Amino acid sequence: MTRLQHAFEEDAVEPQPVDRLLHAGLGRLSGGISPAALTLAGTDWAVHLGLSPGRQGELAEKALRKALRLMAYAGHCVAGDGEARCIEPLPHDHRFDDEGWSRWPFSLIHQAFLLQQQWWHVATTGVRGVDPHHEEVVNFVARQCLDVFSPSNFLATNPELLRRTAAQGGWNLVRGWANWLEDVQRQLAGRPDPGLEAFQVGRDLAATPGKVVYRNRLMELIQYKPSTKTVHPEPLLIVPAWIMKYYILDLAPGRSLIEYLVGQGHTVFAISWKNPGAEDRDLGMDDYRRLGVMAALDAVNAIVPERKVHAVGYCLGGTLLSLAAAAMGRDGDQRLATLTLLAAQTDFTEPGELDLFIDESQVSFLEDVMWARGYLGRGQMAGAFQLLRSQDLIWSRLVRNYLLGEREKPFDLMAWNADSTRLPYRMHSEYLRDLFLHNDLVEGRYDVDGRPVAVGDIAEPVFAVGTVTDHVAPWRSVYKIVRLARTEVTFLLTSGGHNAGIVTPPGHPRRTFQVAVHEPLGPIVPPERFERETPRQQGSWWPEWHQWLRQHSGRRGPPPAMGNLDAGYAPITDAPGEYVLMK
Template sequence: MTTDRTTPLPDIDALSRNATLLIEEFTRTAGAYMKPISQADPLDPELAKPPEEVNDVVKTLGTVVERWMVDPQKSLEAQKKLSDAFITLWGSTWHRLQGEEASPVALPEAKDNRFKHAEWSTNPIFDFIKQSYLITSRWAEELVDEADGIDEHTRHKAQFYLRQIVGALSPSNFVMTNPELIRHTLQENGANLVRGMKMLAEDIEAGKGQLRVRQTDPSGFEVGVNVAVSPGEVVFRNDLMELIQYSPTTETVLKRPFLIVPPWINKFYILDLNPSKSLIGWMVSQGLTVFCISWVNPDERHADKDFESYMREGIEAAIDAIGVATGESEVAAAGYCVGGTLLAVTLAMQAATGNKRINSATFLTTQVDFTHAGDLKVFADEEQIRSIEARMKKRGYLEGSGMATAFNMLRPNDLIWSYVVNNYVKGQTPSAFDLLYWNADATRMPAANHSFYLRNCYLDNTLAQGRMILGNVRLDLKKVKVPIFNLATREDHIAPAISVFEGSSKFGGKVDYVLAGSGHIAGVVNPPSKPKYGFWTGGAAKGRLEDWISAATEHKGSWWPYWFEWLEKQAPARVPARIPGEGGLPSLGPAPGTYVRMKA
């Protein structure tokens, strides 16, 4: 590579010193990786086995290869297609090396930030590397898409696994094939690699032998200090949850109290990140008496806590406590993600038993029909679920890092490899970002609960089919008649908009489907004071999602005021504001409580 006036020649002495330091840090990194192995029983047969995930990748992609090999003519045509593309690229690159103009053979997608640096296009060598990667990766993707004779689940898994491999092998991830990283390393005389290796060792140590890629600076946040700071009191506690009642900021409040059911796969304070974008704080400011469940971070003691336990000791216990605190027997409720799935199950149970205490339901990016559940279905076939269950049986729970990794794998270039490059190659500490701090604050999942969820939702889809059995009761969502506000987001990788749309038809009452911009988090946490995205309304979710969107009305700004208007119309009566701890339940301590502080 040639240098120019903007890239000074490296300091050879500094480069040599940093090379020595790099070797020292590499030794530390290797030690951090090997430590758990060295402490394990050397006769343990598990040490000799590759991870189950690796076996499944090899098996799945091997199936695709086999299907191509049974048809030599088709295989030959595929190889010729790749060869033709490279011949064209060689010709294009030759013209560019002669100083002539040449049209690119392959261009990155508009949203692909890996190749934004100018030299990926202006330098013929790096342009060749970039286009070679794009041609090869797209060719491999076509092989998976066009393979004959494989079932759709296997094809889906192959597409997902190939995306992980393609993301890992991108030339943008490596110093010697990335022009930006070469310049960066020369400018710093290799000091960036030393810092990066040091951070790599720290992150492997933090992951106890497994790499836990840091996405933010955790020292910039503390729960209850600058995240999860809405004032309130814990008014109830049991083995599974603490119930927080938030302090009012208005003289009067809606008579019907409001219960938030967050997901247990994350901590509740995604809805209370800071005062400027706290959905909980905003709800309080509108005159709602807000209660929020804060789930325990489970350990081996909670191994047998199943889905019914979370319903009985979670939602139903919360409604009982709200009744004691406020004197009200009915509540409105909102469920976020899997918390919404649990809320739907509870509604179906109440409809089946006649114990109807939830009179209005809001679902935030929630699935009840898992037919179109997206890439997470990759992890939910019988073989993989048995593997997960075997791992959970040893400890009684699934480590929080497992789910965090799965979510990151849905967008590997943005959520994994961009941080790998920034942290371990550029040697730059990630900036402090509250959303990513919350994302890294992982929670475990009890074995019984997670097994039920995977099997009944992702694998067998029993809730949508009216076949889910809980407490010897068959649950039928068609019996749920309460008004429902069903929010989806357009770019959701966890609860796809189509999945939420089609799930709307499973209920027996009126469902208002609303589509917000952005994804699973940003589409929900979109405050009116600083709205980044708009939303679409169009009434009931009927027909095809594409047709619903075409006919829908687009609104600028946050969906929050629109939703509150919908909620207030159902029960507009108001009463004097309720002070936490002054009702039938005394305070057990200030919000955000103790359970949220438990680390995985």
């Protein structure tokens, strides 16, 4: 290191508290989104477009052609021949499915909107010189702005709303006003959405019988009571994401993955993460590995001695479990029998639409927001996820609740989604920087106990699950485990999204899946080829996974005791424990 480098390091300063407080205040107004990041992206696009007269001329020509198409379509509509649309909605856009949109003047209104939407997509993409990340941000912001003014959102321009209002004499609007008042009151009082009070954790949710057999400052470990006379000898340890309450995998009876596994003769343990507060601000990724995965594994080994463990990680829990398993493989620790990763990423080069919210400017801003409180709140996380699917999660709900005057019937997954969690300042900062932003695990820079680890250090067979419409962990990103691992990987792709695709009990009427085994020294099959050539099977993926677990398990025998008093793991309280109830 040169003397000049030393001088620079000595002059480096920590962020000023006044700057951080300002950013934290702005974050409360912006939902945690950095104004600087948006400004940089918009300026990059605007300047490059302003210096591209040829591109401007091309966009002007496209605007003129679209206007002429719309005029021609309007003429056909007036003549009574408006059936052939000049533009079709995107496959996932169901705002204009109602037959009323095919009648004048609503046919012209929605076609004009879709043509404008298409023009803005062209205008915000393909501008030479714009940073790809900035291009994605500008395109995303343009979509959000257009969605606000969609004709489906307004009574006067939505034929379905007008028809319903006429048929009900306006009572749908009266009910909608009452719904709005109720929602405002509930939000101010910190109460859940209407109907969700009927779902109580421990009674309607997280109801699989069990005992908390270990607790530390970060997690509780639950051992579930066997429901079969004999069990497979290797226990399962489930590591959920700390961004969510663990009972996403233990929903209402009949829809619980944990209940299903217990019913198939598995001894199941699950981590229930503590909902952190400001006092936990300095808990980092390594704390979650040591006090979470490794402490739980020690407890499972004591309660079910001399048996390897099937480890299961979901979402961020799967990423954390991958780090732990890689360190164990590097160090020769052979306590794992298999590794199952549910919608979990290890390579973050293509993290999907969440990448819109991750760059240096955004991460620095978010760090300041978390620094002021000690954690990232549920509202800021929920807002980002809702923006990614604003048509379904924001505008369609507003229309249904306040204009149609209808309430969606509450169900278990909705109740779980409303159960808030937080993320500690240090842990989330390390996750965003080391994994999401810098991709240190794949680049060989992620250290565990002072030495780097790699996905290739994992020694156990891997079962990885991706979901087709996942906005959080896109399946093509999850699929990269096939290339990174040096052991056998069974990859399964199921229909559905990040949560609903995983929570798919047998008997689901619309679920399908594809599954293939990738040998460690075999050729790498690209994801497009996997999706195109792998046979599609009907039904839930749960039985397929259970059969895979059976193949890697020994002969069934009597179930183990609940806890191990001699080893210091006596049952503490009934499941679901205390941490899951913390608000």
